[in-house]
Structures are given as C-alpha cells and as structure tokens.
Amino acid sequence: MASYDRPRAGGSPRPLETSATWWYAAVAGEAAGSFSARVRTRMRRGCLGAVLLLTVVYAGLVLTATGRRWGDAAMTGRRADGVAVTLLREHPSLTGLGTLSLVLGCVLLLALGLIRRRYALTGLAAGGVVTALAVTGLLQRYAPRPRAADAGGLLSSGFPSAQTTLALGVAFGLALVVPYRLRSVAVGAGTLWAVAVGAHTIADGRHRPGDVIAAALVVLAVVCGLLALLARKGKVRPGARRGPAAPGLPVTVPLALITAAGLGAGLWLLGDTLALPATAPYDPAELRLAHRCGQALAAGVAAAVGLVLLGLLRRVDIEGAPTPYRLGGPYAEAAGAPADAEVVGPFTEDLDHEIS
Numbered sequence: 001m002a003s004y005d006r007p008r009a010g011g012s013p014r015p016l017e018t019s020a021t022w023w024y025a026a027v028a029g030e031a032a033g034s035f036s037a038r039v040r041t042r043m044r045r046g047c048l049g050a051v052l053l054l055t056v057v058y059a060g061l062v063l064t065a066t067g068r069r070w071g072d073a074a075m076t077g078r079r080a081d082g083v084a085v086t087l088l089r090e091h092p093s094l095t096g097l098g099t100l101s102l103v104l105g106c107v108l109l110l111a112l113g114l115i116r117r118r119y120a121l122t123g124l125a126a127g128g129v130v131t132a133l134a135v136t137g138l139l140q141r142y143a144p145r146p147r148a149a150d151a152g153g154l155l156s157s158g159f160p161s162a163q164t165t166l167a168l169g170v171a172f173g174l175a176l177v178v179p180y181r182l183r184s185v186a187v188g189a190g191t192l193w194a195v196a197v198g199a200h201t202i203a204d205g206r207h208r209p210g211d212v213i214a215a216a217l218v219v220l221a222v223v224c225g226l227l228a229l230l231a232r233k234g235k236v237r238p239g240a241r242r243g244p245a246a247p248g249l250p251v252t253v254p255l256a257l258i259t260a261a262g263l264g265a266g267l268w269l270l271g272d273t274l275a276l277p278a279t280a281p282y283d284p285a286e287l288r289l290a291h292r293c294g295q296a297l298a299a300g301v302a303a304a305v306g307l308v309l310l311g312l313l314r315r316v317d318i319e320g321a322p323t324p325y326r327l328g329g330p331y332a333e334a335a336g337a338p339a340d341a342e343v344v345g346p347f348t349e350d351l352d353h354e355i356s
Contacts, residue, residue, distance in 0.1 A: 047220075047224035071294070072208070073276055073287050074208060074291050075205055076287055076291075078204075080284040080285075084291070094204075095200075098201075102163065102166050110126065112177045118176075124230070129173055132166075137162070140158065140159065158206065158207045158211045160214035161198065161211040163197055164194060164201065164215035170190060170194075171189075172223045172306075172309055175223075180239055183310070183313065185251055191251075191302065191306030192255065192258075194216075198215070199212075202291075210294075217305065220305045220308065227318075230318060238317065239314075239317040258299055260300075262301070263296075263304065266300055269292065273289055273290040
C-alpha cells in the first residue's frame, strides 16, 4: 500500500500535504477540492475567532464603567506623555502625511491589481476594504454606548477606528493582488504601516486604544470571510513548500517583536492602570502610564492580526497554477515522454494500457 493510502485510526485516508497537486489528490483517491475545504474551514475559524474577540473587547472597553474609564485615561494621558507631546508639536505635518498615506495606499492596492490583470481579485480586495469600513461605520453609529454626557465630554463615537480599518484593509488586501512569493513582504510592510497609523490616532487624541484594537479585529474577520468565500469557489491552490516566508523575514520579525513586546508590556501595565479612581482628579503619572499601556496593547494587537493572517494563508496560493511535476523512469521513456526539461502530465500518451 502506498504511503498516501495508509488509513488513519478512523479508517479514512491520510490527508494530503498542502503541496500536493490536483492530480496527486485524484491518484490518492481523495477529492480534488479537499484542500479548498481545509482552507475554507481554517478561514471560517479565523473569522469566528475575530468576531468573538471583538465582542469581548466591545463588552469590556465600551459597556463597562472600568473599561470606559481606562480608555478615557489612555486618551487623556497623551497630554501627560512628554514623548508624544513633543513629537506632535515638532512634527505637525504627521497628520497630513497620515491622510496622504491612506490615499496612496488605496491607489497602490488598485494599481498593483490592475497592472497584474487580476481584476476579480482586485475588486474583491476593494470590496473587502469597503465592507470593513461599512461595518466600522455601522458600529460607530448604532452600537449601544453611554450617552455623551456620561463620557465626560470626550470623543464617544470612535469605536472602531476608521483610519486603522482603512490602513489594515489595504494591507490585508495586498495578499490578494501581489504574487505569492511576495505576500509576506507586502502584507508585513503594510501591517507595520497600519500599526503606525493606529498609534498616531491614539497619540493625537482622535481614538482610544480600544478603537484601534476593534478595527484590527473587524478587518481580520472581514478578510477571513472573503478568503473563505474564495476557497468555497475553488480559487485557492496549494502553494510551494518553500513559500514566501524567507523573503518576508525583514518585516515579519519586527511584527513578531512588536506583538510580543506590545502585548507583554500592555498586559503587564494593565493591572495597574485599571485601578484608577472612579472620579477625577487623576495623578498625571497614572494617566501617562495608561496612555503607554493603551499604545502598547493597540500596537501588539494590530501586529498580531497581521501575523495571524499570514499564518492562515501559509502555503495557500490564491488562483495560482498547479504545482509543476515531471515523469521519469523506464516506463515513461518507453512511452515516448518528452525530454527532462519539459513539464509533462501524470499520464503518458501510450494507448496500449488501461488504468483500472
């Protein structure tokens, strides 16, 4: 019995490796769409996990008094953070550059897809960005939240952050339009840019840390849902074993470091910053600590969702060609197979035999 026919404990054939091609699946007796089914299941779980985490963040940071107090302290604490105040005062053009970068990011996403003639995937990527922004707008407008009078005069309708949603939507949309070998580089670099956009919106007081965290989870849920739809349509193929991980190390390593440092430092400081008094005045040191804790958590979550998406897409090529294969051996040569330099199919042209 061949290795790919060995039954598992439950009696079903051993699942194929992700690098198997469609003809290998047919020879092994497994349905050709099984890889798409596994990808679809993976993406559905990613979408569901993002939605569940978004619900937890919304309940904890918006609906509870402690979460609202922590978010207000993190936003107010930017004035007590000398580093953030100095940076914004000495570089007032950062706000304009952030807006310009969002516009250029959208143009880049569309241009790459159209230049590579991936019109359907370009439309899907643009639709993902629009869908994420629509979900963000609906949550901002209709999600239950405290009255403006209960928010102490602070911004009360910024959950989730539209700027971060747009930045991460463009970054994740690149996974659909760039070549398979450049996916890690493009998505990783785009995620780093989105992390910077989210950090700036917190530093200049436009959003709370929870708004940036929620935006990252919204985009992850929407993109995973679109990828599950692609897998259902059979538009995914197994990628090469030597995928795009190595070329993407210059950007994925910083993402991993930001994830570890941001989540580690943020969770470490969270316990101290949640113990704020119920009413003002607050200690400036506590406000500064809350601001830095919020920045760390927001950056860590935004970087983490980029790594999660790259992990879900590991060895998954979107509308890629089947992996090339060759035949060899005396039987193939006797049947008149082409030279070794040519790619041939799994079956030869010899008509004197049958496959039972």
